Each structure stands twice: as C-alpha cells, then as structure tokens.
Amino acid sequence: KAGLKGSIVKIEPTGFEQIAFWITALAPLLLLGGILGAYLEFKIPGVTWPGIISAICFALFFLGHYLAGLAGWEVVALFVLGMILVLIEILFFAHSTIVFGVLGVFLIIASLLWTMIDRYPQQPFVPTGKMLAIPLLNMFIALVGALIVIGLLARYLPRTSFYRRFALIDSNPPGPSLAGAPRHFATALALAAGMQGTAVTVLRPSGKARFADHVVDVVTEGEFIARETLVTVIRTDGMRVVVKSAAQV
Missing domain, CATH: 2.40.50.140 (Nucleic acid-binding proteins)
Incomplete structure (x- = not known):
C-alpha cells in the first residue's frame, strides 16, 4: 500500500540455531536425565555409565543455551564449582558440617536457572519474576519427574535382571x-x-x-x-x- 519497492529477504535459521532451539526446548528432559544419571552413579558404586550419561545431558544443556546466546561459560564454571563443593562435602565433611553441601547445591541450582533466563539488553541484572517463570517451570518439571522416576527405580529396579546384570x-x-x-x-x-x-x-x-x-x-x-x-x-x-x-x- 505504501508503494515501497525492494526485494523481500527471508532470514532462515542456521543449523546451529536449529540445534540450539531443540536443545533449549528439551531442557527439562536434559535436566531430568542429568539428575537421574547422577543419582544412579551414587546409588550403584563401581558402575560408570550413569555418570557418563549425566555428564552428557548437562553438557548438552549448557551447550544448547550457549549456542542460543542465553548463557556464557561463567554459568558452567559456577556449576562445576557447585559439583566440587558437593563432592567435598560427601567425601570429607559428611559428619561435621553441611556448609559445603548447601553452598554447592545453591550454586548448581543457580547456574541451571541462570542458564535458562531469556535476557535482553537494558533488562535488569537481577531477573524479574516474569524472566524466571520459564526456568522455574523447567526446573520444577525436571525435579518432579526425577523424584517420580527415582521412587520407581528404588522400588522396582533391584528386582530386574537389567539391574543384576550391571550391579553384581x-x-x-x-x-x-x-x-x-x-x-x-x-x-x-x-x-x-x-x-x-x-x-x-x-x-x-x-x-x-x-x-x-x-x-x-x-x-x-x-x-x-x-x-x-x-x-x-x-x-x-x-x-x-x-x-x-x-x-x-
């Protein structure tokens, strides 16, 4: 109607952008896989594949949000630091203090939530409730799903031949x-x-x-x-x- 002339340019997402889209969309499932893998790693001593699966899930989670431009490497550093503090608590201070464990869990949760925040220029540094809505929903889905699956595993997995094959x-x-x-x-x-x-x-x-x-x-x-x-x-x-x-x- 305005009589403007010119060619129409369609912007298509690149391959990496499409990968980032799907990874961020599957964030709750990746968190669920990471939590379950970590749980099984601690529950079945001597078996390494749950830990590997957990590491892959968390790596994909951070990589997808990094490719989407939602997170940098600083959140990965916070996550790793939190894991180190939790391990220090378990290995050295299980009977004396909970400071390292509480601080480690806080850093892990904070890094996961911070990674999922969709932040734009000029927005406040401290995230608002609206900015936290989707990250909190994803975290809630992952935690509730993990609790349900962990409960089922604790009840039924020891009775299966699959468990006995790997947990002799x-x-x-x-x-x-x-x-x-x-x-x-x-x-x-x-x-x-x-x-x-x-x-x-x-x-x-x-x-x-x-x-x-x-x-x-x-x-x-x-x-x-x-x-x-x-x-x-x-x-x-x-x-x-x-x-x-x-x-x-």
Whole structure:
C-alpha cells in the first residue's frame, strides 16, 4: 500500500540455531536425565555409565543455551564449582558440617536457572519474576519427574535382571581371599543395621565387604576405611549398603 519497492529477504535459521532451539526446548528432559544419571552413579558404586550419561545431558544443556546466546561459560564454571563443593562435602565433611553441601547445591541450582533466563539488553541484572517463570517451570518439571522416576527405580529396579546384570555385588577384587566367594546380589541378602563384616577392599568411600560368606558392594558416609577393618552396617538405603567402621559405632 505504501508503494515501497525492494526485494523481500527471508532470514532462515542456521543449523546451529536449529540445534540450539531443540536443545533449549528439551531442557527439562536434559535436566531430568542429568539428575537421574547422577543419582544412579551414587546409588550403584563401581558402575560408570550413569555418570557418563549425566555428564552428557548437562553438557548438552549448557551447550544448547550457549549456542542460543542465553548463557556464557561463567554459568558452567559456577556449576562445576557447585559439583566440587558437593563432592567435598560427601567425601570429607559428611559428619561435621553441611556448609559445603548447601553452598554447592545453591550454586548448581543457580547456574541451571541462570542458564535458562531469556535476557535482553537494558533488562535488569537481577531477573524479574516474569524472566524466571520459564526456568522455574523447567526446573520444577525436571525435579518432579526425577523424584517420580527415582521412587520407581528404588522400588522396582533391584528386582530386574537389567539391574543384576550391571550391579553384581559379587565382583571379586584381586587376591586369593575372595576366590571362593559365592555369587549374591545385594537385594537377595538379609543385611540389616548392626550386622558386622570385614572390608575386603579399601572403602574410599565405596568398596567391598564380606558378611559371613557373602561379598557385597558397600559405601561409607564419606570416611575412608582400610582393608581388613571391621565394619558395621548402619542402614540399607535402597540399592546400597551403608557401613561404618565398627570402632566408631
């Protein structure tokens, strides 16, 4: 109507932009995969594939938002720092303080939310409620989904052949002392709080212990326990057996 002349130029998204779009759209699923992988890594000592899956999910999450221009490498640094603090809490300060763990979890959540904020020039540094709406929704979906799946896994996974294939408790460490150890699964043993056994490997914090004629995977609450140390079961937590040095019970 205005009588303007000129060619119409259509701007098409590049391949990287399309990848970024799909990754950001799948942010809740990537967060869910990262959380579940981290959970299984801690629940099944000695198995590395859940940790690898978790790392891939979080890497794709940050990469997609980086390609979309929503985040820089500083949020990745905050996330890694948070993970380091959580590991320090688990390995060294599990019985003394929660400061490192709380600070680490805060940095992890803050970095994930900050990554998903859609920020434009001239907007305030502190995000508004409207800016946080989508990130909080994505985080809520991921956390609720993770809790549901974790609950189902804790209840049904130990009964499956899939779990037993990857979580064999009887994998013997090197040495003649375990040559005759019978094969058993953690879920098939009647282990209860108060039962005593002997560490057959160094527990740092996971390893193996012998209870009667059975060798099982165990984990401490952060302490390192030397081989041949007498240990006591303090609880059975879902898929794992938590022990402590008998001298400290």
